Each structure stands twice: as structure tokens, then as C-alpha cells.
Amino acid sequence: MLGYLLRRIGLAGLMLFGLVCLTFVISNVAPSDPAALAAGPDAGRSQIEQARRDYGLDKPLPEQFLRYLTDLAHGDFGRSIATGRSVGTDLARYFPATLELVILAMALGVLLGVPLGVLSALRKDGPADHATRIFAVSGIALPPFWFGLLLQLAFATWLGLLPTSGRLSVFTEPPPPITGLLLVDSLLTGNFGLFREALSHIILPAIVLSLPCLASILRVNRSEMVEALRMDYVTAARAHGVTPWRIVMVHALKNAMLPTLAIIGLRWGWMMSSTVLVETVFDWPGIGLYAVSSAIAGDFKPVMGVTLIVGLNFMIANLIVDLLYGVLDPRLRRA
Amino acid sequence: MSATAEETVAAPPRRRLRLALWLLSRSFSSMLGLFLVIAIVVLALIGPWIVPYPDHVAGAVSLANKLQPPSAAHWLGTDEVGNDILTRVIIGARISLLVGIGITFAAAAIGVPLGILAGLAGGRLREAIMRFTDLFLSVPGLVLAIALVAALGPGIVNAMIALILVWWPGYVRLAESKALSIREEPFIEAARVAGASRARILRRHVLPNSLSPLIVKMSMDIGQAILAVASLGFIGLGAKPPTPEWGAMISIARGYLPDWWWYAMAPGVFIYLAVLGFNLLGDGLRDILDPRSNRG
Numbered sequence: 001m002l003g004y005l006l007r008r009i010g011l012a013g014l015m016l017f018g019l020v021c022l023t024f025v026i027s028n029v030a031p032s033d034p035a036a037l038a039a040g041p042d043a044g045r046s047q048i049e050q051a052r053r054d055y056g057l058d059k060p061l062p063e064q065f066l067r068y069l070t071d072l073a074h075g076d077f078g079r080s081i082a083t084g085r086s087v088g089t090d091l092a093r094y095f096p097a098t099l100e101l102v103i104l105a106m107a108l109g110v111l112l113g114v115p116l117g118v119l120s121a122l123r124k125d126g127p128a129d130h131a132t133r134i135f136a137v138s139g140i141a142l143p144p145f146w147f148g149l150l151l152q153l154a155f156a157t158w159l160g161l162l163p164t165s166g167r168l169s170v171f172t173e174p175p176p177p178i179t180g181l182l183l184v185d186s187l188l189t190g191n192f193g194l195f196r197e198a199l200s201h202i203i204l205p206a207i208v209l210s211l212p213c214l215a216s217i218l219r220v221n222r223s224e225m226v227e228a229l230r231m232d233y234v235t236a237a238r239a240h241g242v243t244p245w246r247i248v249m250v251h252a253l254k255n256a257m258l259p260t261l262a263i264i265g266l267r268w269g270w271m272m273s274s275t276v277l278v279e280t281v282f283d284w285p286g287i288g289l290y291a292v293s294s295a296i297a298g299d300f301k302p303v304m305g306v307t308l309i310v311g312l313n314f315m316i317a318n319l320i321v322d323l324l325y326g327v328l329d330p331r332l333r334r335a
Numbered sequence: 336m337s338a339t340a341e342e343t344v345a346a347p348p349r350r351r352l353r354l355a356l357w358l359l360s361r362s363f364s365s366m367l368g369l370f371l372v373i374a375i376v377v378l379a380l381i382g383p384w385i386v387p388y389p390d391h392v393a394g395a396v397s398l399a400n401k402l403q404p405p406s407a408a409h410w411l412g413t414d415e416v417g418n419d420i421l422t423r424v425i426i427g428a429r430i431s432l433l434v435g436i437g438i439t440f441a442a443a444a445i446g447v448p449l450g451i452l453a454g455l456a457g458g459r460l461r462e463a464i465m466r467f468t469d470l471f472l473s474v475p476g477l478v479l480a481i482a483l484v485a486a487l488g489p490g491i492v493n494a495m496i497a498l499i500l501v502w503w504p505g506y507v508r509l510a511e512s513k514a515l516s517i518r519e520e521p522f523i524e525a526a527r528v529a530g531a532s533r534a535r536i537l538r539r540h541v542l543p544n545s546l547s548p549l550i551v552k553m554s555m556d557i558g559q560a561i562l563a564v565a566s567l568g569f570i571g572l573g574a575k576p577p578t579p580e581w582g583a584m585i586s587i588a589r590g591y592l593p594d595w596w597w598y599a600m601a602p603g604v605f606i607y608l609a610v611l612g613f614n615l616l617g618d619g620l621r622d623i624l625d626p627r628s629n630r631g
Contacts, residue, residue: 146603273475
């Protein structure tokens with residue numbers, strides 16, 4: 001087990017290095033001059049040259065790469081032109097909003113996707129199966145930004161049930177952060193009014209973000225369950241008189257959950273990525289909105305910072321899934 | 336790989352095609368997918384000749400007609416400068432389809448040869464190619480595309496380049512794993528013994544046998560690429576108005592919600608149906624060509 005653990009962690013370390021290489025390459029091989037980007041859109045020639053010297057961009061590439069690595073190791077992602085703050089500070093400020101959204105969306109995806117997948121597999125080729133499959137394909141094909149606009153239109157504007165955008169109403173003073181997750185913080189301080197308000201704001205973006213994830217968990221879980229229910233061990237269990245409920249929940253689902261787990265790991269990273277669209281639609285003050293507004297303003301460092309954070313999340317999620325695999329599937333530990 | 340895939344490859348081409356079409360026609364969702372794809376392709380091909388207001392494509396301005404609700408003259412209403420939305424959405428099909436197909440084929444053209452090379456060569460070359468590929472897989476697609484567009488500058492051409500760079504590693508992975516499994520097959524051994532050159536083995540034996548999963552992936556990817564281009568257009572990093580690109584249209588229409596809500600409807604429905612079509616078709620093709628592969 002220890003060997004497996006070390007190998008996986010080593011692999012994650014390699015991926016992290018690759019990620020840093022990638023952002024470095026994008027920053028440097030791009031046709032646009034990084035010094036001009038660093039100096040800002042309105043800089044003159046002398047300012048650009050100044051920035052080139054300041055940021056060490058006149059040095060040879062390997063030296064620049066080393067400098068980039070040391071900066072990152074110190075948590076220095078550079079400075080944002082638009083906000084004037086260091087990108088690290090901005091990321092720390094915006095990340096909890098994204099994290100809260102992604103956690104809730106993932107919870108929705110798993111809690112609805114797994115049971116629907118099981119249902120679909122049990123009623124294979126029946127009306128319930130067809131309905132859930134159509135729902136699943138639609139979930140992947142619906143443009144999230146458009147779906148978000150539709151929900152805003154329906155639930156906020158026409159029905160007036162939920163707020164249109166933001167994390168809290170503009171009149172509400174955000175509480176001092178404990179975890180940074182409003183739903184958790186408001187419960188910790190016993191402020192149920194704030195909890196309700198935060199929940200009413202997060203529910204629509206979370207639904208939009210969870211839909212593709214829900215759909216893909218459903219599809220994987222369904223096909224794995226169909227496969228598992230055909231296996232000899234299920235027939236054997238049935239012959240031994242194990243109750244149908246137990247066969248489904250224990251024998252089949254346990255085996256179907258492994259590939260589902262892999263999808264959950266992948267989807268965590270993808271959600272961190274597609275949250276960009278959802279945050280744009282709902283004015284959700286997370287790293288996605290930060291990346292988009294920076295990219296449009298030609299503000300380069302924040303975009304790279306977000307890329308690194310999203311890549312890091314992707315890597316950690318995959319590492320956790322790999323380790324869980326090792327725990328759940330003894331065959332892998334020996335391999 | 337699977338028994339069905341090999342049998343279909345072994346049968347003569349016309350019978351193989353007939354079998355595939357028959358299998359496809361038995362599934363409702365595959366037929367729906369095929370219908371949607373054909374509809375989009377036909378719209379894209381004949382669009383400029385059937386649109387009611389051809390001069391509204393490039394963005395003619397007739398402010399007297401702006402933001403009209405759907406009517407007999409303008410089935411889907413008009414936009415903020417008085418252009419017919421139906422006209423622009425139909426021309427949008429041309430752009431989206433071209434961009435989606437372009438991205439997918441370019442990505443496959445880069446990824447497949449590299450993947451087959453990696454799978455067949457093995458050793459250091461394989462390591463080098465695969466590690467380089469992994470580099471691009473360390474960040475999920477959309478954020479990587481945004482980072483690349485931020486570096487290249489916004490615009491539809493740069494958005495396409497960024498999405499090609501995001502998409503090719505998937506094809507390396509696919510082709511490499513196919514090449515690895517095919518390399519061990521007896522018929523490759525036989526070809527080698529018979530004195531076939533490496534290039535001939537690649538072209539005549541490895542490529543045709545990797546074709547099924549490739550077609551499935553490409554069908555899915557055209558849909559996803561259409562969605563990705565629309566997404567970049569929506570956040571303002573892709574096509575720029577007045578180009579009638581669906582995502583960019585929704586981005587403008589968003590400013591006219593909720594009072595002129597129909598403006599945002601048509602482009603969204605078209606994106607949805609186009610992506611749905613390619614996904615359903617890909618799903619159906621997979622059931623026929625590559626039944627044992629994983630779904631996700």
C-alpha cells in the first residue's frame with residue numbers, strides 16, 4: 001500500500017511540475033510580448049523596457065523559469081493590473097466563493113446522479129430509463145450560460161422566487177469570513193437569516209453548474225450498474241436468496257461506484273473550469289469571474305493564477321480518487 | 336478490440352455500411368441525432384440562399400425595426416439594430432459547424448499521427464510524446480482555452496487555435512492506446528513477416544482498425560467544440576459582434592433581458608439542438624462501432 005501511495009504522490013508531483021511548465025510556456029511563447037502585458041495596455045516603449053528589466057524578462061529563459069518557480073513557491077503569482085492587488089491576495093479572496101459553489105453543485109450531482117443511474121439501470125429500456133437518458137444527454141448538450149439565463153428569467157424575473165445574481169443582496173453586509181463559505185459561516189455563527197439569503201442566491205448557479213456533472217455521473221453509473229447486474233456474483237447472490245434491495249445496494253452498486261468515483265474526480269476539475277460561465281451569468285464573485293474579467297481587460301497574471309489554481313484542484317482531486325481507488329480496490333495495490 | 340468491431344471491419348465495405356445503417360435506424364435517439372445533424376448541415380450549406388433578409392448577415396442597421404417581437408415578417412423577432420434574428424441564427428449555423436468541424440479535424444490531424452507513432456515506437460520517443468501530451472491535460476479544457484486566448488488575444492481565429500491546442504491531446508491518448516493494443520495482434524505480425532513496410536502497416540492495418548473509436552470521438556467532439564466556441568463567444572473572448580455567432584449573440588441578448596427575452600431564445604435553442612444532435616449521433620455510433628468502451 002505504501003508503495004502505491006508514494007507512486008501516486010510522485011505522479012501528482014510530476015503533474016504539478018508539468019502544470020507550472022505549461023503556464024510558463026503560455027506566458028512566454030505567446031505572440032504577445034509579456035513585458036508589454038506586464039506593463040499594462042497603456043504603457044509606452046520606455047515603460048515596457050522598464051517592465052522587461054523589472055520582471056527579469058531580459059534574462060535567458062531557463063533563468064526566468066527558475067525565478068518563476070521560486071516566486072510561485074513563495075505564493076507570489078504576480079500583480080493584477082486591474083485590481084492593483086497581488087494575484088495571490090485576489091485568489092484567496094475569490095476562491096472560497098467558487099469552492100462553495102462547486103461543493104454544492106458536486107453534492108447535487110452525486111446525490112441525484114447515483115440514484116437516477118441505479119433507477120435507470122434497474123428499469124433498463126423502460127420509460128423511466130429512456131426519460132433519464134434523454135435528460136442525461138440534454139444535460140451535456142445544454143449551453144450552461146444559456147440555461148443559467150433561462151433559470152434567471154423564470155425563477156427570478158417572472159416568478160420572483162429567487163434573486164437574480166450575486167452571493168448576497170447588495171444591501172447585506174458580508175460577515176467576517178471564518179471558512180469563507182457563507183453557508184457554513186452563517187450556520188457557525190447561528191445567523192439563520194443570512195443562511196437563507198446565501199442559500200437563495202447559490203441555488204440557481206449550483207443547479208446550472210451541477211447539470212453536466214449530474215448527467216455524466218448518471219450515464220456512467222447506469223452503464224456500470226447494467227454491467228454489474230449481469231455478473232455471475234449477482235446471479236449467485238440471487239440464488240443464495242439475498243434480498244433484491246441488498247443485491248442492488250451492496251453487491252452491484254459497490255462495484256459500479258468505482259468508475260463513478262473516477263468520473264467524480266474528473267468532474268471536480270471540470271466544474272472548476274466551467275464555473276467560469278456560471279459565474280459570468282450570475283455575477284458570482286469567484287475565481288471564474290475574476291479570470292474572465294481579467295482576460296477581457298488583457299490582464300494576464302490573474303488568468304495564469306486562476307489556471308494554476310484550477311489545475312491544482314484537478315490534480316488534487318485525481319490524487320484523492322487514485323488513493324480511494326487503492327483503498328477500495330485491493331487489486332490495484334499489488335499492481 | 337471487441338468481436339463486433341472486428342467483424343464489421345472484416346466484412347466488405349458495402350455490407351458493413353448497410354449493417355451499420357440498419358443498427359443505427361433501430362435506435363430512436365440515434366435517428367434523432369442523425370436528423371439534427373443533417374438539418375444543421377443542410378442549414379449551413381444552403382443558409383445564404385434561404386434566409387429571408389440576406390443583407391442582415393453582416394449587420395445592416397435599421398433602427399426603426401429594432402427589438403421587434405416575433406411576427407410574420409420576422410419569425411424570431413429582430414435584434415437591437417433591427418436585424419432579423421432568424422437570418423442571423425441560420426448563418427450562425429454555418430459559422431458554428433465550420434468552426435466545430437475545423438477544430439475537431441485539426442485536433443485529430445495533430446493527435447492521431449502522434450499517438451500512433453507513440454504507440455508503435457515505444458521507448459523514449461513514446462515517453463517524450465506522452466509526457467508532452469500530459470502537460471496539456473493538466474488543466475481542464477475551458478480554463479486552458481481562456482488562458483491561451485488571453486495570451487493570443489481575443490477573436491474567433493484565436494479561439495479556434497486555443498481550442499485545437501486544448502483538444503489534440505485526447506486524440507494522442509486514444510490513438511496511442513489503440514496502436515498499443517493493435518500492435519500485439521497476429522495480423523500485424525503477419526504483415527511484418529510478409530515484408531510490409533512500417534508506413535504500409537500504419538496506413539493499411541493500424542489506421543483502419545483504430546477508425547471506429549476515432550469516428551465516435553470526433554462526432555462527440557464536434558458537438559463539444561460548437562459548445563466551447565459559443566462559450567468563448569459568450570464571455571467575450573471568441574467571435575465579436577456583429578458576426579452572427581450564436582454565443583456572441585446570446586452575450587448581446589443578455590443585456591436585453593428580461594424585456595426582450597425572445598432575443599436570447601433562438602441562438603440558445605440552436606446551440607442546444609446542434610450539440611444534442613452530434614452527441615446523440617456519437618452515442619449511437621458508439622453502440623454500433625465500439626460497444627465495449629466506457630461512457631462518460
